[in-house]
Amino acid sequence: MENGVVNGHGFQPVSTFWPTRYLEASVGDTADKASTALIVLNTPISDYTFFKRLYNHAGYVVCADGGANRLHDLLVNEFSDQEAVEALKSSPPNAIHGDLDSLERHVREQYEQIGTSISLDPDQYSTDFQKAIKKTVEQKPNTQNILILGSIAGRVDQGIGLLHEMYREQRLNHPELTFWLFSEASISIVLRRGTTAIHTPLKSGLITPNVGILPLYGRASITIQGFEWDVEDWPTEMGGQVSTSNHIVADQVTITTDVSVLFTVERKVGR
Numbered sequence: 001m002e003n004g005v006v007n008g009h010g011f012q013p014v015s016t017f018w019p020t021r022y023l024e025a026s027v028g029d030t031a032d033k034a035s036t037a038l039i040v041l042n043t044p045i046s047d048y049t050f051f052k053r054l055y056n057h058a059g060y061v062v063c064a065d066g067g068a069n070r071l072h073d074l075l076v077n078e079f080s081d082q083e084a085v086e087a088l089k090s091s092p093p094n095a096i097h098g099d100l101d102s103l104e105r106h107v108r109e110q111y112e113q114i115g116t117s118i119s120l121d122p123d124q125y126s127t128d129f130q131k132a133i134k135k136t137v138e139q140k141p142n143t144q145n146i147l148i149l150g151s152i153a154g155r156v157d158q159g160i161g162l163l164h165e166m167y168r169e170q171r172l173n174h175p176e177l178t179f180w181l182f183s184e185a186s187i188s189i190v191l192r193r194g195t196t197a198i199h200t201p202l203k204s205g206l207i208t209p210n211v212g213i214l215p216l217y218g219r220a221s222i223t224i225q226g227f228e229w230d231v232e233d234w235p236t237e238m239g240g241q242v243s244t245s246n247h248i249v250a251d252q253v254t255i256t257t258d259v260s261v262l263f264t265v266e267r268k269v270g271r
Contacts, residue, residue: 018199019180019187019265020206022057022147023050034059035144039132040093041162042066042102043151045074047270054147054182055091060140064132065098067149072107085113092116097135098128129165137174148181166190167217167260188264190217195256200226200248200265209247210266217260226253236261 027033038058042065045051051074055061063071072088079087088110095117096103108118121131129148136143148166152159166179167190181188187207202209213222219237224230228247236242248265255263 015192015194015196016199017178017189017196019189020199020201020204022180022182023053023187023206023267024204025053027056033057034140035142036147037061037136037140037143037145038147038149039064039129039136040067040071041129041148041150042070043149043154045070045149048074048078049270050182051149052091054149058147060136060143061091061093062095062097062132062135063093064128065096065100066102066128067132068093068096068111069102069104069107072104072110085110088114095119095135095139097121098131099124102128127161127165129162130169133169133174133177137177143177145178145180148179150181150183152181152183163188163216163262167262171260182267185269186264186266188262191255191257191261191263193258193260195254196263197252197254198263199252201251202248203251206268207248208266208268209249211246211248211253212262212264213243213246213255214262214264215242215259216262220257220259220261222261223256224253226250 036058037060038054040061040063071093075087075090076084079090092114093116096111097119099122100120111118119135123131133146136146150162152162162181166181170177170179170190179190200207211227213224215236215238219235222234222236222243223232224243226249228249231243234241
C-alpha cells in the first residue's frame with residue numbers, strides 16, 4: 001500500500017490494493033507473507049481450497065476462540081482418512097485466543113497435542129475478534145494486512161457488528177493495518193478517505209464483475225472509474241443513493257471518497 005496526501009486540488013492516490021492475490025494458488029514473496037496474518041472467526045468453513053489459499057499467504061494464523069472449532073471440523077472432514085490430530089497438523093494455527101467460552105474441550109485437547117498456543121483474554125468489553133487483532137499485533141508487530149475468514153450471512157447484528165469493528169479498528173486503533181474480509185461469496189475492504197486503485201483482473205477467474213460501494217460509515221461523495229456505471233462527485237448515503245450491483249469493466253478501478261466506504265466484490269466460489 002502506498003501512502004499519499006490530500007492537496008488543495010483534490011485527493012491524490014493513497015492506496016493500491018490487489019484483493020485477488022490472496023486467492024491465488026502461488027504465494028508471494030517472503031516479506032509479503034511475513035506482513036500478512038489470518039484471523040479465523042467462529043463461523044462455518046466449508047471450502048478447504050479457499051481456506052488453504054488464505055492460510056498459505058499468511059505468516060501468522062490465529063483462531064478467535066470458537067474459530068478453532070470451525071477449523072478443526074474443516075480439517076477433520078477434509079482428511080477423514082486420518083486421525084484427528086494428524087489432520088490438524090496439515091494447517092495448524094499459531095494461536096487460539098479469546099475468552100475461550102466457545103472452545104470445545106476435545107478441540108482444545110487435540111490442538112494442545114500438536115503444540116498450538118492457547119491463551120485466555122477474559123476482557124468482557126472486547127470481542128474475540130478484537131482480542132485476536134491485539135494478539136496478532138503483539139506477536140507480529142510488522143503486520144500490515146489482516147485477512148479475516150468470517151461470515152456476514154448469519155445473524156444480522158453480528159454481521160453488521162463485524163463490519164463496524166473492521167472500520168473502528170482500522171480508523172481508531174490500528175491505522176497501520178488493512179483488513180480484508182473473506183466471506184462466503186465476497187471480498188470486502190474498508191476504503192479510507194482519498195483515492196484507492198484496486199486491481200480487478202477478471203481473467204484470473206477469481207472474482208466476478210459484481211461490486212458494491214457502500215456508505216456504511218456516513219454520507220459520502222464518491223468518484224469512480226472502471227465500472228459500468230461511473231459517477232463523479234456523486235453523493236451517497238444509506239436511505240439515499242447507494243452504488244450496489246455495479247459491474248467492473250476494467251482490470252483496475254479507482255474510487256475516490258471523502259468518507260470511508262466499504263468496497264465489496266463477489267468472488268467466484270469454488271475457485
